[in-house]
Amino acid sequence: MGYLALYRKWRPTVFEDVVEQEHVVRTLKNSVKTQRIAHAYLFCGTRGTGKTSVARIFARAINCLNPIDGNPCNECAICKGILTSSIMDVVEIDAASNNSVDNIREIRDEIIYTPSQAKYKVYIIDEVHMLSTGAFNALLKTLEEPPPHVVFFLATTEAHKLPATILSRCQRFDFRRITVDGIVKHIMKIAESNNIKIQSEAARLIARMSDGALRDALSILDQCISLGKDEITYDDVLLVVGVVDNTFISKIVDALNQKNVNLLLEYVDRLVMEGKDVTQFVADLILYFRNLLICKTVKNPADIIEASSDMLDKMKEQSSQMDQDVIIFIIKELSELESDLKWSTHPRILLEVALMKICKYDFNIKENDIYERLTILEKKIESGNFPLPAGLQEGRSDLSYVSAANGMAVGGISGLGTKAEDGATASSAVKEEKTASYEVKQKNGGKQVKTQDEKDQNPAVKYIPDEKWKLILNELKKSGRMALYTNLLDSKAVYLNDGVIGIVFESSNCINKIFVSKPENVEALQLIISKKAGREIRIKCIDQDSIMDAVGQKNEPKDEFIEKVSEVAKKLEVPLNIIEE
Numbered sequence: 001m002g003y004l005a006l007y008r009k010w011r012p013t014v015f016e017d018v019v020e021q022e023h024v025v026r027t028l029k030n031s032v033k034t035q036r037i038a039h040a041y042l043f044c045g046t047r048g049t050g051k052t053s054v055a056r057i058f059a060r061a062i063n064c065l066n067p068i069d070g071n072p073c074n075e076c077a078i079c080k081g082i083l084t085s086s087i088m089d090v091v092e093i094d095a096a097s098n099n100s101v102d103n104i105r106e107i108r109d110e111i112i113y114t115p116s117q118a119k120y121k122v123y124i125i126d127e128v129h130m131l132s133t134g135a136f137n138a139l140l141k142t143l144e145e146p147p148p149h150v151v152f153f154l155a156t157t158e159a160h161k162l163p164a165t166i167l168s169r170c171q172r173f174d175f176r177r178i179t180v181d182g183i184v185k186h187i188m189k190i191a192e193s194n195n196i197k198i199q200s201e202a203a204r205l206i207a208r209m210s211d212g213a214l215r216d217a218l219s220i221l222d223q224c225i226s227l228g229k230d231e232i233t234y235d236d237v238l239l240v241v242g243v244v245d246n247t248f249i250s251k252i253v254d255a256l257n258q259k260n261v262n263l264l265l266e267y268v269d270r271l272v273m274e275g276k277d278v279t280q281f282v283a284d285l286i287l288y289f290r291n292l293l294i295c296k297t298v299k300n301p302a303d304i305i306e307a308s309s310d311m312l313d314k315m316k317e318q319s320s321q322m323d324q325d326v327i328i329f330i331i332k333e334l335s336e337l338e339s340d341l342k343w344s345t346h347p348r349i350l351l352e353v354a355l356m357k358i359c360k361y362d363f364n365i366k367e368n369d370i371y372e373r374l375t376i377l378e379k380k381i382e383s384g385n386f387p388l389p390a391g392l393q394e395g396r397s398d399l400s401y402v403s404a405a406n407g408m409a410v411g412g413i414s415g416l417g418t419k420a421e422d423g424a425t426a427s428s429a430v431k432e433e434k435t436a437s438y439e440v441k442q443k444n445g446g447k448q449v450k451t452q453d454e455k456d457q458n459p460a461v462k463y464i465p466d467e468k469w470k471l472i473l474n475e476l477k478k479s480g481r482m483a484l485y486t487n488l489l490d491s492k493a494v495y496l497n498d499g500v501i502g503i504v505f506e507s508s509n510c511i512n513k514i515f516v517s518k519p520e521n522v523e524a525l526q527l528i529i530s531k532k533a534g535r536e537i538r539i540k541c542i543d544q545d546s547i548m549d550a551v552g553q554k555n556e557p558k559d560e561f562i563e564k565v566s567e568v569a570k571k572l573e574v575p576l577n578i579i580e581e
Contacts, residue, residue, distance in 0.1 A: 005218075005219070005222055006218040006221060006222040007222070010190055010218065011053050012050070012053050012054075012057065013057065013072075013074055013083075014057060014072065015028065015029055015054075015057055015061075015070065016071070018050050018053065018054060019050065019178055019182055019183075019214055020176065020182045021054065021175055021176065024043075024173045024175060025054070027173070028054065028058050028061075028173075029061075029069070029071070030070065032061045032062060032067060032070040032071075033069070033070045037062055037120070037151060038170075038171045039150065039151060039152065040146075040152040040153075040154065040169055040170040041058075041154070041170060041172075041173065042128075042156070042162075042167065042170035042171065042172045043153065043154070043155045043156070043175060044156055044157075044172065044174050044175065045157065045174060045177075046157060046175075046212060046213060047157055047213050047215065048213025048214050048216050048217075049176065049177065049212070049213065049214070050175060050214070051155040051175055052126055052155055054175075055124045055153040055155060056090075056124070057071075057072060059082065059090045059120075059151075059153070060072035060079050060082050060083070062119065062120050062122075062151065063079075063082065063090075063122070064076060064078060064079055065077070065078055077117075078117065082118075087117050087118060089115040089118040089121050090118070090121075090122045090124070091121075091122070091123050091124070092124045093107075093123065093124065093125045093126070094126055094127065095125050095127045095128045095129075095131050096130040099131045099135055100134075100135060101132065101134040101138050103135065104131070104135045104138040105138060107123060107139075111123075111142065111150045112147060114149055119149070120149055120150065121150050121151070122152075122153065123150070123152050123153065124153040125152065125153065125154050125155070127155070127156060127157070128154040128155065128156045128166075129157070129158045129161040136162075136165075136166060139166070140165055140166070143169045143170070144169050152170075154166075159172075159174075177211075177212025177213075178213070178214050180204065180306055183207035183210060183212075183214055183217045184200070184204055184206075184207045186214065187203045187206060187207065187217060187218075187221055188203060190218070191203075191221070194225065196225060196230070196232065197231040198221075198224075198231065198232040199231070199233050199234055201234040201308065202232050202233055202236065204306065205237045205238070205241075206220045206221055206237055206241075208306055209237075209241050209243070220237070220240060223240050224237060224240050227240070242277050242280060243276070243281070243284055244276055244284065246288065246307065247311075248267070248271075249288045250288075250314055250315075250318065251267065252267055252285065253288065253289070254318070255267065256359065257321060257322060259359040259360075260359075261356055261359050264355045264359070265352060268348065268351055268352055268355070272348050278341065278347035278351055279338065279347060281351075282334055282337055282338045282341060282351065283338060285334055286334045286335060286338065288315075289330055289331050289334065290331065291307065292315055292318055292319040292322065293319070293324065293327045293328065293331070295319040296319040296322075296324050296327065301315070301316070329358075329361070333354060333358055334354065337351065461494050461547055462495045463493070463494050463495075464492075464494065464495065464501070468493075469491075469492065469493045471532065472525075472529055473485055473488055473489070475528045475531075475532070476488070476525070476528060479524075479528070481524055484515075484516065484525065487512040487515045487516055488503070488512070488516060488525075490505075490512070491503050491504060491505055491512070491516075492504040494547060496540060499535075499536065499538055500538050500539070500540060501529060501537055501539050501540070502539070502540050502542045502547070503516060503525075503539055503540070503541045503542070504542055504543070505541065505542070505543055505544065506543075506544050510543075513541050513543070517541045522539060525539055526538060526539055
């Protein structure tokens with residue numbers, strides 16, 4: 001037989017050989033011991049974590065003639081037949097290439113027949129998420145109620161793509177990523193059995209590059225062994241995987257910190273000329289800045305960062321020279337670069353531009369500063385405490401006098417706004433009104449010119465002053481009723497009769513009137529107005545065209561039904577809101 005790759009040669013044959021999947025192994029072994037065999041299992045997890053290997057072990061264990069503590073003996077005729085694929089009762093299917101409805105129909109037609117030699121007929125469907133929608137539908141009934149001699153194993157790296165109807169019919173097991181220490185231990189064991197020495201730093205780099213997948217780690221180790229050396233060093237692994245060492249990356253970081261563009265371009269040229277993968281380098285650079293961020297924020301970074309003590313000291317030194325916001329900004333920029341590199345035909349140019357952009361960025365201007373300045377500006381506008389434009393300097397004393405006096409003057413109209421705090425808010429409202437009036441006066445040769453609203457108002461209608469109405473709208477805004485506030489912005493308020501205020505809407509704005517007329521909105525508005533007036537106030541929504549009719553109405557006597565309802569509500573102490581249509 002020809003050469004066998006390490007990941008195939010060292011594939012686990014019993015449950016104890018599986019690396020770091022104890023939560024799965026323990027459950028499956030107990031299932032074999034107690035003969036509680038489910039009809040369908042779903043194995044989820046990233047690549048190289050042992051999904052297919054565990055399915056094969058379990059398939060042999062449930063069919064083994066002489067199981068040992070839940071493990072297959074691997075010596076009986078059934079185990080050997082399954083290992084050599086001479087027994088057809090264990091079938092492995094690649095769903096990526098057999099994903100049609102016809103393939104699933106073949107399985108459905110086959111499972112009705114009993115196994116030829118084994119106890120169970122086992123179907124291992126790998127990459128099951130690749131099945132088509134029709135194939136999933138064809139699999140549903142078969143998966144739910146298969147014959148007692150059939151067991152399904154579904155393996156996938158993307159469980160979220162499986163329909164809920166499939167997931168609910170399976171026992172699900174999630175395979176975890178294998179830790180760096182677990183991979184290093186396994187690599188050392190394999191290297192020792194092959195009479196090959198490997199440096200601990202080299203084994204740890206292999207484990208880190210495998211990203212939790214043991215199969216990837218064994219493939220890298222197999223490639224390193226092919227170099228023909230008696231001892232595998234850290235530099236050998238760097239040469240095989242095509243990445244740069246942390247020393248080179250630390251030089252890049254120093255050049256970025258010093259904003260030395262010339263030196264950075266020299267490093268990029270060296271990187272490209274040595275044949276290194278630019279995308280992989282950017283990924284390593286992001287990981288390095290992530291380590292700097294951890295050194296900046298965590299007391300004991302050695303517990304999280306996989307690096308030598310010398311490199312860890314270097315990272316601590318570099319992180320102390322950089323601000324945390326700067327590190328976060330660089331990570332974001334490099335992450336965007338990594339995404340762009342997937343579609344670019346000129347990765348070197350994108351890398352150079354990104355590094356120059358980071359060097360040219362002014363880190364003294366922070367986002368928080370902008371937010372703080374906007375907040376201060378908003379507060380000044382709300383309080384009215386900001387300098388007037390040069391053209392309004394002449395009217396400053398007038399405005400100041402009106403604002404100071406208005407704190408008491410505004411509060412006396414029909415009981416609305418009698419509190420001192422209302423005066424302060426009204427002061428700012430009057431200031432805005434006077435400023436606008438001054439501008440109109442300046443444009444018309446100093447003559448007093450009435451606004452269009454003042455011309456349209458009928459003297460027989462007693463309007464509530466705009467500044468008073470703005471006070472009520474501001475209260476709505478502060479209470480969080482923004483929808484009600486925005487629908488009332490173009491409205492006016494008039495006195496209809498004792499205890500009733502009309503909310504006037506333009507005839508074209510009927511949508512606003514419909515919204516405000518909702519019972520919950522009427523109740524909220526009445527509550528605010530009554531609080532300002534110091535007594536109970538009712539409101540009525542009217543159109544601009546029907547103001548005169550509404551003003552002429554007197555308090556009509558309530559009919560007998562309304563009186564009885566009001567009396568019952570009063571006795572029960574239940575709030576009652578009567579809306580007139």
